[in-house]
Amino acid sequence: MIDFELEPQTLERVKLYHMVAEQMMRPISREYDEREHEKPQQFLEAMWSASALSDAVPESGSKSDGEKKNSGPRLRNLYTVVTTEELCWGDAGLFLSIPNSGLGGAAVMAAGTPEQKERFLKRFRGGKPKWGAMAITEPGCGSDSAAVTTTATRDGDHWVLNGTKIFCTSGQMAAEKSEGFVVVWATVDKSAGRAGIKPFVVEHNTPGMTVVRVENKLGIRASDTAALVFDNCRIPFDHILGSPEVRPEGGFKNVMATFDATRPIVAAMAIGVGRAALDFVADFLKQQNITVRYGISPRRLTAIERDFMEMEVQLKAARLLTWRAAWMLDVGKRNNLEASMAKAKAGLAVTQITQKAVEMLGPLGYSRQYLVEKWMRDAKINDIFEGTQQINMLIVARRILGYGSKELN
Numbered sequence: 001m002i003d004f005e006l007e008p009q010t011l012e013r014v015k016l017y018h019m020v021a022e023q024m025m026r027p028i029s030r031e032y033d034e035r036e037h038e039k040p041q042q043f044l045e046a047m048w049s050a051s052a053l054s055d056a057v058p059e060s061g062s063k064s065d066g067e068k069k070n071s072g073p074r075l076r077n078l079y080t081v082v083t084t085e086e087l088c089w090g091d092a093g094l095f096l097s098i099p100n101s102g103l104g105g106a107a108v109m110a111a112g113t114p115e116q117k118e119r120f121l122k123r124f125r126g127g128k129p130k131w132g133a134m135a136i137t138e139p140g141c142g143s144d145s146a147a148v149t150t151t152a153t154r155d156g157d158h159w160v161l162n163g164t165k166i167f168c169t170s171g172q173m174a175a176e177k178s179e180g181f182v183v184v185w186a187t188v189d190k191s192a193g194r195a196g197i198k199p200f201v202v203e204h205n206t207p208g209m210t211v212v213r214v215e216n217k218l219g220i221r222a223s224d225t226a227a228l229v230f231d232n233c234r235i236p237f238d239h240i241l242g243s244p245e246v247r248p249e250g251g252f253k254n255v256m257a258t259f260d261a262t263r264p265i266v267a268a269m270a271i272g273v274g275r276a277a278l279d280f281v282a283d284f285l286k287q288q289n290i291t292v293r294y295g296i297s298p299r300r301l302t303a304i305e306r307d308f309m310e311m312e313v314q315l316k317a318a319r320l321l322t323w324r325a326a327w328m329l330d331v332g333k334r335n336n337l338e339a340s341m342a343k344a345k346a347g348l349a350v351t352q353i354t355q356k357a358v359e360m361l362g363p364l365g366y367s368r369q370y371l372v373e374k375w376m377r378d379a380k381i382n383d384i385f386e387g388t389q390q391i392n393m394l395i396v397a398r399r400i401l402g403y404g405s406k407e408l409n
Contacts, residue, residue: 004320010079017083020047021090026371029091032222033374037214040094040222047098077261077326081268085319088272089279092378093222095269102170103262104132104201107183110257111199111241120181120201131204133174135165135228136185136255143391146194146255150230152186154244157237159200161186161208161230169385171226172211180204183241184230185255192246197255199241208233219377256336261329263339263386267322267346270382274315274350277357277375281308284361307360311353318346337399344392347383354379 006014024043032040087095101108101121108120122130141147150163161184165171174180181203189196202209213227237244285292285304292305301309321342328335354376358365365372383389398408 004323006082007075010075010082013079014082014086017086018089021086021088025087025090025094029094029222029371030368030374032091032094034221036216036221037224039097043094044097044099075327075330077264077329078323081264081322081326084265084268085272085275088269089276090272091222092269092273093220095272096169096220096223097173099131099173101130101132102174103134103258104174104181104183106262107134107199107258108132108201108241110261113242116201116238116241131170131173131177131180133168133170133180133182133226134185134258135168135171135182137165137167139164139166143388146197148185148187148197150184150186151190152184152188152198152200152240154188154237155234158234159237159240161200161202161233161235164227164229166227167215167385168226168228170224171228172214172224175202175204175209175211175226175228177204182209182228184228188244189246196246198244199255200235201239201241202230202233202235203239206233206235218380219374220381259387260334260336260339263343263392264322264325264329264335266382266386267318267325267342270346270350270379271315271319271322273375273379273382274311274318274346274353277354277372277379278308278311278315280370280372280375281311281357281360304360307356311356314349315353318342318349321345337396340387340392340395340399343386344389344396347389347392350379351383 024046028040028043032038084095087098096102105121108117112120136148138148138150141149148163150161150165152159152161154160163186165184168174168182171182174182181201184200184202185197186200187196188198208231210229210231211226212229215225215227217225282292285308290304292308293301294309298306321338325335325338325342328338354372357372358376361370361372364370367373387395394408398404401408
């Protein structure tokens with residue numbers, strides 16, 4: 001029998017994260033939306049102090065002390081998407097500002113050696129927080145990530161990076177703060193095409209890496225999104241993730257493996273924002289003595305009831321797709337189709353849900369009196385980063401039809 005219930009240990013953690021979202025994030029949500037480039041230091045310090053909570057990941061099928069504990073997979077990715085939803089119910093921008101290895105860490109996990117994972121992802125070194133970022137998008141290279149022009153040239157025991165990267169989530173913190181690092185995707189051989197693209201770890205304050213701009217954004221304004229320039233940036237030779245050898249099965253496939261891990265997380269972010277808007281609308285309707293009547297003929301439903309039920313359906317569908325994609329990764333199944341399905345569905349659903357929430361509340365929804373208009377602004381990025389809606393739909397079509405990029409583009 002298929003079981004969609006979460007384990008008791010996970011449910012306890014969800015309650016704890018919901019308290020953080022409700023008591024620590026919601027009260028400062030509006031403030032740091034308006035003060036975009038200021039960091040909520042008190043919140044960040046509190047989250048870093050409490051970050052040991054994220055280490056206690058429940059293990060599926062775990063036994064009692066007297067029995068073996070390796071009988072089931074560790075559901076780390078499922079646990080991550082569930083808790084991500086809770087924190088983004090609080091505030092998606094603040095969630096992205098919490099010190100963590102982020103997209104950079106996902107790239108290390110996807111492409112790094114065991115030694116590199118230990119070295120770059122060690123959570124504590126002198127008790128300081130670690131930020132991670134991934135630099136892949138360029139001014140002339142957006143959705144076609146395989147077209148990167150940033151170069152990595154070997155010079156003895158070093159690599160020399162040259163190029164410009166834009167729209168790097170947490171790029172400023174990762175590049176400038178102690179214990180931060182940026183994973184930069186660059187080509188070691190332009191003639192090899194996609195196979196020549198490799199990831200490199202550039203640690204904070206490395207000479208030649210410069211933050212040239214921090215973007216002013218529509219939403220998720222509490223997080224920083226930076227443009228980085230690499231000008232003869234020298235890094236040690238062993239900072240290339242994986243093998244430097246150019247092979248057809250390597251290169252860009254590591255980029256896609258990174259997205260297979262991170263797209264369910266972005267989908268969970270979207271679900272958190274969508275749920276925030278849906279919960280607010282539900283409370284608002286109750287205050288207006290409007291009851292949503294379940295179990296009656298659709299012909300008898302009001303327009304508000306139909307809209308609200310449709311919002312619920314879309315959110316739940318996105319959540320189930322996201323849980324499935326994360327679970328598949330946890331148990332070692334290939335999830336590239338499911339990760340793109342979850343990302344595409346959640347991005348579209350949250351955009352529609354938040355827009356409908358604003359519409360249902362009328363002028364109050366459009367005003368700054370409530371956070372509904374902010375959630376609508378925060379929602380749209382989930383339809384853009386980590387692969388746009390169109391790109392993810394294209395990936396889904398290719399996987400289902402068995403086509404490659406040459407046959408279907």
